[in-house]
Amino acid sequence: MSTPNTMPIRELFVSYDSAEKLKREAAELPSWDLTPRQICDLELLMNGGFFPLNGFLGQADYDSVVENMRLTDGTLWPMPITLDVNQTFADSVEPGQDIALRDQEGVILAILSVSDKWIADKANEAAKVFGADDDAHPAVNYLHNTAGKIYLGGPITGIQQPVHYDYRGLRNTPNELRAYFRKMGWRRIVAFQTRNPLHRAHQELTFRAAKDAQANLLIHPVVGMTKPGDIDHFTRVRCYEAVLDKYPSSTTSLSLLNLAMRMAGPREAVWHGIIRRNHGCTHMIVGRDHAGPGKNSRGEDFYGPYDAQELFRQHEEEIGLEMVDFKHMVYVQERAQYEPADEIEEGLTVLNISGTELRRRLSEGLEIPEWFSFPEVVRELRRTKPPKAQQGFTVFFTGLSGSGKSTVANALMVKLMELGGRPVTLLDGDVVRKNLSSELGFSKEHRDLNIRRIGYVASEITKNGGIAICAPIAPYQATRRAVREAIEAYGTFVEIHVATPLEECERRDRKGLYAMARAGKIKEFTGISDPYEEPKNAELVLDTTNIEVDNCAHQVLLKLESLGLIAG
Ligand code: PPS
DSSP: OOOOTTSOOOOOBOOHHHHHHHHHHGGGSOEEEOOHHHHHHHHHHHTTTTTTOOEEOOHHHHHHHHHHSBOTTSOBOOSOOOEEEOHHHHHTOOTTOEEEEEOTTSOEEEEEEOOEEEEOOHHHHHHHHHSSOOTTSHHHHHHHHTSOSEEEEEEEEEOOOOOOOSSGGGBOOHHHHHHHHHHHTOOOEEEEEESSOOOHHHHHHHHHHHHHTTOEEEEEEBOSBOSTTOOOHHHHHHHHHHHHTTSOTTSEEEOBBOOBOOOOHHHHHHHHHHHHHHTTOSEEEEOTTTTOOOBOTTSOBSSOTTHHHHHHHHHHHHHTSEEEEOOOEEEETTTTEEEEGGGOOTTOOEEOOOHHHHHHHHHTTOOOOTTTSOHHHHHHHHHHSOOGGGSOEEEEEEEOTTSSHHHHHHHHHHHHHHHOSSOEEEEEHHHHHHHTOTTOOSSHHHHHHHHHHHHHHHHHHHHTTOEEEEEOOOOOHHHHHHHHHHHHTTSEEEEEEEOOOHHHHHHHOTTSHHHHHHTTSSSSOBTTTBOOOOOSSOSEEEOOTTOOHHHHHHHHHHHHHHTTSSOO
């Protein structure tokens, strides 16, 4: 099934003339605006990165991939590549029809000839593909809370690649890389997949892996979508460029991969292997806990640390690419160099800085030694992640109507302004509904939209180094989590559950709304006729019953101080 790595691979693009004609004709077709993840998938479908797929999976292939990691013709394929849409759009399309796939600005990228339309069995997909139907897994969370209910499948006719304005010279299609390897005479190429900045240990291990395999090295980082909370790809690419200089010249190359990762551990490793094979590589480094999603909701790892290596090993031949085991490299102080952990004699001093410790040092502006990372990399990371006391952050109050959110939020705002240093914006529930969300009601859909808008504004404020204080009811856990993820890409998210009991909120009934809700005059009233899902991991829980506002606001300040967000 695979093409030798020196030969071009099949793409799904039509010729320039046909593309121009299709663009004109597509004006008549129903249009689907692709989500960011779908754009990543489409790019790799069209350019051969997902060879041998010829489009978004139809139902039979989907079922077979979910159940057996294989297409119906038996080809190994571990990840369901599906086009999820909402019910309204699905109702407007029938199998047999063509639809135009557009990017977020409306530019047409491809035509999908719809062969299948079905309701996704998401719980089954979560259990079989990701190992557990647990929202703590980023892809399961995406499946349940972001992806549409209906899947469309069918072959793709590629019109043009998604446009990227950043790092154009570093983005290569599989055929561009194959041609580059041919030109350079590289026959054996080890790929290194990564979603993190590279430090000295990575440089040592990748260099060693390439040497052991007598191969050249391709640093092939993912710049599409990675795990929420990861360092943004702009920063990472600047770091990669700095590290590239540390390899002997012309042994190593850097290329960016616009993949949307799923963090699916073992299945993801196999998928990564197939993708790298398609890009002309002959080897791939697979490490401990490859593409691991972190802990599940019981605090346990989703996958065993070597599950990915095992699954890869089982399918190595079909993947068509050799696995190179990750050597865990550690720094040996006496010898002032990195060495594989399992080759170090007793009695020597081994130094290591964990990811958590690195984040702590960055956030507190502490020293990061040269044996750990390259000064250029550390400089980039410090530029992106200044100490927490200089970063933006969001304080997100959530709780029932009348719980005291707005009152405490107002007091907090004033106290933060008194401290000075950063601009403070209050996004109060009522105020937002007047200015940003005046057309919205209180259905689940409208509440979610309202909270996403607040989250969007707060994330922009956070990104630009300000303080956003939000005080909506925000009754749904999944939506609050989505906001947390959006904000944590730029700064800290502090969730404060104002847990004043319903009886107390109702007793206060400042706006007379509870009385009206009880009398049935207001529908869908939170706590009375509409749900409130209590936060599970709030940074602080406040019950304002019998506690002065000033004291509540002070508790929040202490929390912010303990998180390093404001100077003590
Ligand atoms: S949500 O669920 O987060 O979108 O709600 P939010 O934007 O915070 O708006 C809540 C304020 O709207 C008033 N109000 C209602 N609240 C809950 N349910 C219903 N049906 C409703 N109708 C109007 C109420 O005054 C809320 O303000 P607070 O400050 O929370 O009391």
